[in-house]
Amino acid sequence: MRKVIFLLSIVMFFFKSSANANYEKKIYDFSIESITGEIISFKDYKNKVILVVNTASYCGFTKQYDELQELWDLYKEKGLIVLGVPSNSFNQEKNNNVDIKEFCEVNFNINFPLTTLTEVKGKDAHELFKWAKENHGKSAEPMWNFHKILINKEGKVQDTFASFTKPMSKKIIKAIENIL
Numbered sequence: 001m002r003k004v005i006f007l008l009s010i011v012m013f014f015f016k017s018s019a020n021a022n023y024e025k026k027i028y029d030f031s032i033e034s035i036t037g038e039i040i041s042f043k044d045y046k047n048k049v050i051l052v053v054n055t056a057s058y059c060g061f062t063k064q065y066d067e068l069q070e071l072w073d074l075y076k077e078k079g080l081i082v083l084g085v086p087s088n089s090f091n092q093e094k095n096n097n098v099d100i101k102e103f104c105e106v107n108f109n110i111n112f113p114l115t116t117l118t119e120v121k122g123k124d125a126h127e128l129f130k131w132a133k134e135n136h137g138k139s140a141e142p143m144w145n146f147h148k149i150l151i152n153k154e155g156k157v158q159d160t161f162a163s164f165t166k167p168m169s170k171k172i173i174k175a176i177e178n179i180l
Contacts (some may be wrong), residue, residue, distance in 0.1 A: 001038050007095045008035060010063070015113070017164040023110065023135055023156055024129060026154070026155030026156060027045070027050065027128070027151050027155040027156075028041045028042050028045070028046055028155045029041045029042070030042050030127060030128045030131065031043075032085075032116070032118065032126060032128060033113040033115060033116040034113060034114065034115055034116065035097045035100060035115060035116055036097070036101070037097075038118070040060075040083075040113060040115065042155070044151045045081050046068055046153075047079070047178055048079045048080065048081050048151055048153065049075075049079055049080050049081070049152060049153060049158075049176060049179050050080075050083060050150075050151040051080065051081070051082050051083065051148055051149070051150055051151075051167075051172075051176070052080045052083050052085060052116075052128070052132075052148070052150075052151065053068060053069070053082070053083070053085065053146060053147070053148050053149075053167075054085045054086075054087045054089070054120040054129075054142045054145055054146065054147055055084045055085060055086050055087065055093075055114075055145060055146060056086065056087060056088070056092040056093040056146075057086075057092070057093055057094050057099075057100060057103050057104075057146040058092040058094075059090070059092045059141050059144075059145040059146065061144075061145055061163050062145075062146075062166070064146050064166060064167055065084075065104065065110060065178040066108055067080045067167035067168040068082050068084065068110075068112065069082075069108060069109065069110055069111070069112065070135065070167070070168055070169045071167045071172075071173075071176075072111075072112040072167060075157040075176060075180065076112075077167060078180050079180055080113075080172075080176060080180065081113065082112040082113070082114060083112070083113050083114075083115065084104070084110070084113070084114040084115070085114075085115045085118050085120060085126075086114060086115065086116075086117050086118065086120075087117065087118050087119060087120045087142075087145070088117060088119075089119055089121040089122070089125075089142065090121075090144060090145050092145055093117065093145075095117075096103070096117070097116055097117055099129035100114070100117065101114065101127075110140065113128065114127070119140045120147075121142055129141070129142070130159050132149050132160075135156070135157055136149075136157035139155055139160045140160050142163075143162065143163070144162075144163040145163060147160070147161070147162065147163050148160065148161040148162075148167070150172075150175055150176065150179075152179045153179065158175065158179055159175050161175075171180065
């Protein structure tokens with residue numbers, strides 16, 4: 001496992017460049033389906049800080065759900081939205097929304113917003129993830145589950161964090177507090 005994390009670290013270092021962001025669109029121009037079928041319009045999150053995290057039930061990083069919930073509990077009243085995006089892009093997620101929702105609630109007591117099962121990488125990726133990559137560069141494209149994209153109050157990608165960066169790490173806490 002350490003070798004995998006080390007290799008992911010090296011790969012992420014080389015992809016940590018930002019593209020020239022022209023931001024023809026901002027996150028507020030997008031919507032995504034929730035895990036229960038309602039539409040989540042990012043317009044409803046204007047003037048909020050959003051942490052978008054692609055998640056999976058069968059990943060070595062799945063325990064990060066605990067810290068994502070802790071982050072949500074600590075900062076939601078200050079304007080942070082934690083958005084979990086269950087994805088099977090890396091073949092480690094359950095096959096349907098009902099099972100994913102139950103898994104998250106039973107095992108991690110999750111109450112932050114979750115989306116429907118969503119592709120986050122490649123040609124079939126949700127437009128939100130294509131937009132993030134287009135405007136922030138390769139570091140915005142998930143290389144694995146529990147990749148984190150931090151969106152600022154202006155609706156632009158502020159920063160990205162690799163899977164091994166824990167949600168309650170000093171690095172993420174500082175980045176969030178600086179833009180809240």
